[in-house]
Ligand SMILES: Nc1ncnc2c1ncn2[C@@H]1O[C@H](COP(=O)(O)OP(=O)(O)OP(=O)(O)O)[C@@H](O)[C@H]1O
């Protein structure tokens with residue numbers, strides 16, 4: 001507990017530094033100010049979900065329609081709130097493992113990227129148990145954690161899905177995820193990637209809150225966070241603990257209840273969508 005409190009205190013300090021206090025402009029605005037000309041996204045290898053992966057990994061937001069509707073609704077709310085505040089960085093986390101963070105992150109990224117005017121970047125920052133490379137069926141030459149520690153180029157761990165989405169992957173876990181995520185080198189590397197590729201929205205697929213202090217050390221670098229809870233398994237006290245912890249580090253955008261067996265039929269109703 002003491003360790004957690006110390007980590008929280010350190011992260012609060014970092015956040016003040018990163019955000020520059022309440023009077024400072026949104027972090028995204030400062031990151032974009034000195035941006036050089038964006039390289040063409042076409043230079044990254046393009047991947048498509050292998051046959052059967054959409055179903056196996058529950059990726060339903062590749063194209064619009066009924067199955068994508070819950071993610072499209074989430075997208076609209078998120079983008080409205082983020083635009084209002086001038087935010088660009090969104091972390092996706094959960095109290096415990098397996099709540100659906102990676103599934104929601106990828107679907108949300110795909111849904112956002114279907115808007116032709118939005119450039120989206122999704123980073124697999126679950127450096128203990130990375131998974132997006134398996135979902136995409138693609139092993140890049142290097143891992144995102146190697147880009148963060150300066151031993152690889154961003155292009156070596158990143159792929160493109162369509163015109164508007166870049167996904168940065170890991171093929172191995174990091175041996176020191178917590179230290180890496182708290183490091184100045186990682187912060188600089190993320191800023192550099194954002195300046196170079198100029199995404200409108202960056203989504204960070206994180207590790208679970210209650211399993212390590214990885215998020216505590218990192219959430220000060222994002223503008224806001226979404227907490228994913230699993231119906232019938234995440235407890236209300238755990239949601240409460242995590243929400244409070246996140247609120248000390250960044251802005252809580254909301255809690256998504258995932259894995260509901262008894263979904264409301266009105267969600268995904270075809271009105272206004274196309275098949
Ligand atoms: N809405 C859903 N309904 C049923 N199963 C789901 C749902 N969302 C995700 N899953 C399944 O739950 C499992 C865990 O999902 P996922 O890997 O996205 O979770 P995670 O929170 O990222 O896990 P980890 O903490 O290990 O990174 C996967 O098998 C996924 O297909």
Ligand SMILES: [Mg+2]
Nearest residue numbers: 101102126131
């Ligand atoms: Mg995951």
